[in-house]
Amino acid sequence: MDKYGCNIRRAVWCLFVMTLIATNHAAVVDIKTKGAKGDGITDDGPAILSAWKDACAGAPPSSMLIPPGTYLSLAIVLAGPCKGPVEIIAKGATIKAPPELAKFTKDTWININSVDKLTITGGTFDGQGQQTWQSAKCQDTQMSCQIPVNLRLYKIKNSVFRDMTSINSKNFHIVVLASDNNRFENLVIDAPGNSVNTDGMHIAKLNGLNISNANIRTGDDCISFGDGSKNVYIDRATCGPGHGFGIGSLGKYPNEEPVQGIFFRNCTMTGTTNGVRIKSWPDSMPGAASDIHFEDIIMNNVLNPILIDQEYCPNNACKKGAPSKVKLANVSFKRIRGTSATKVAVKLACSAGLPCENVELADINLTFNGGPATSECSNSKPKVTGPTVPAICRA
Structure with a gap:
């Protein structure tokens, strides 16, 4: 029998009592x-x-x-x-x-x-x-x-x-x-x-x-990602005002770690300057981003609702013309609907040196001024499944 009067038959009860005592004596400062x-x-x-x-x-x-x-x-x-x-x-x-x-x-x-x-x-x-x-x-x-x-x-x-x-x-x-x-x-x-x-x-x-x-x-950016981000799950997030949800910009610095496994689900964007975006610098350092998925996103009057921009160069602070060396692969945009504030609602501007690989768009419905929006592609041949508005380009 120990100091709490315990024996084998009372072991479970005593364990509970000692746990309660320990809890009650936890430090609260x-x-x-x-x-x-x-x-x-x-x-x-x-x-x-x-x-x-x-x-x-x-x-x-x-x-x-x-x-x-x-x-x-x-x-x-x-x-x-x-x-x-x-x-x-x-x-x-x-x-x-x-x-x-x-x-x-x-x-x-x-x-x-x-x-x-x-x-x-x-x-x-x-x-x-x-x-x-x-x-x-x-x-x-x-x-x-x-x-x-x-x-x-x-x-x-x-x-x-x-x-x-x-x-x-x-x-x-x-x-x-x-x-x-x-x-x-x-x-x-x-x-x-x-x-x-x-x-x-x-x-x-x-x-x-x-x-x-x-x-x-x-x-x-409401949420932005730098290099080395892995296995991030975002559910039920709203954004606006703001610049949207952004992966990158990537490739600006040497030895950046890969970005892998980013998941956005059940989100709403309102009046933002971008929707869901992946961006890397032209003439960049080598890098990679893969397994990035945006699903069930509502866009309310959003500029650039769906955007891959591998020519990101704010304030002309880079060498334009040379392709990005950041490899993008296994990217999906699914069940994205709402209104675009610009005619081009889907823009996939991938690297000429490392074209995007395995980009998928499914069940997209984005309109502009009450009518269909448009899409633009470069160095990307996306897989398209289900109905899509606008029609998705291939280049």
Whole structure:
């Protein structure tokens, strides 16, 4: 018989009791106990950091509590590894960045890195980026400004982010980098359509990510993918305003990792400047993107609803004429319907040096001004199944 009075016949009951005791003694660190004021004026970053360190080092499962209220915070780094699973509970809380860009010396406002089994529940993260978007200096030459993203997740694994909101980021809202097997649920991202470089989510160099029920309004790509993105599943996402869902641009830098296994399903685009897009630079570095699939997408007055652009060259910042060396293969667009804001609703501009391979379009119904739209193709011979409006070109 042990100290809980257990014997063999009571083993199951005692296991339950000990589990309950362990749960009740889990560390819950309230940032208010660390001096957070929650007045929206005082820098509560040190209190958040102190609470995080205790929660991270606490007996698992532990948590950091950010009670309802408004908290101002300068840039902070919440670093692991932690002793075990840890949760940040921020239901009803708003955390605000200072609006002045001069108060940032690095490219991230809230940096969370090197944590396994993290959960974040709730919270509104307000980057207060309005002044930054209006800065001609930062818009004209990014190298002269350290423009912070709202939330950077680096080397985060096996984690869940639910019921979170990111608004008015100075730069990208959420960057997920080198972080495997994570999940986002019920995500809201919001910034005006004229905000600058405010990608909703940027994803790169990871394997395994699920995003479900995301509502994104922003001034750049709603979701963008860099190299090394693998096995990403996005379901029930809305986009608009914004630049759409974008793979790339790819091929700008040497030794880029392949993009493989990107799936969009049950999404809606409204008033965006692009719909679903894959883009790579001409005269690019070698690269590859394959197994990219867009299914059951609704387009509402969208410019360029379906676009492969292997001649992507914004601001003439590249050598035009030389073909892209990024190989695109096994790409599908299925059950995409709605309205195009331009006559050309489907454009497949593939590389002359590496033509697109195994591109499929099925059950497309896109109209323009109440009538049929058109399509354009180069260096692509797509497979077409089911009814398609517009008729799909072959070149």
